[in-house]
Amino acid sequence: MSRLRTKSWVLPVSLILALLLGLVPLPPLLQPLRPYWLALVLAYWVMETPERVGLGFAFAIGVLADLMYGSILGEQALRLVIFTFILQRFRARIRFFPMSQQALAIGGLLANDRIVDAAIHLLAGEPMLPWTYWWAPLLGMLLWLPLFVLLDAVRLGRRSRGRGR
Structure with missing residues (x-):
């Protein structure tokens, strides 16, 4: 437990990096292939520390992203709240999936996010994004495993190689 307290900087730094990667x-x-870094990083934190990251947190980060990216105010916030809500609902199941199935679930959530994004653009009268933007959830799904392993290693510290001997 004390190790987790010393790594409290990992959450804000990872979210700042995700915001910057979007810029x-x-x-x-x-x-069109840019993954939704913010959703991927938020997914990790919702899965691993649900007591710290929830719907209100997703909303606040989404509003910050709206301001940084210059998108419709509330667009990123709505997308991240929907993403987080669905992930929280199925978190107990997804956590125990093998990593390949977790990646598929995250890919499904990212595809759902694209649908929500398209609906927001349609309702706001904005031009629809080209069909090539639908490749980004696939790339996000492929990036889930390395991102999860990287964030886990930084958050928990490196494990020693000879621990089980």
Whole structure:
């Protein structure tokens, strides 16, 4: 428990990095493939520390993302709250899935996020995103395992190799 207290910086730093990764300029060809970093990092924290990260936290981070990305005020907040709500609802099951099935579940949540995003754009009268933007959930699904392992290693510290001997 004391080890977790000393690593309390990991949550804010990981979210700041996720916000910044959303701002990194990409060539027009790669722009549609940008994973929703904020949702991926938030998914990790909802899965691992649900007592610290919930719907209110997702809303606050979403409003901050709206301000940083210059999107419709409340768009990212709504998307992240829906994402977090569904993840919280099925967290107990998803946590015990093998990592490949967890990645599929996260991919499904990211695809659902694209549907919510398309609905928001439709209701706001904004132009619809091109079909190539539907590839991003697939890339996010593929990035789930390395992101999960990286955040777990940083949050919990490196495990010694000879522990079981």
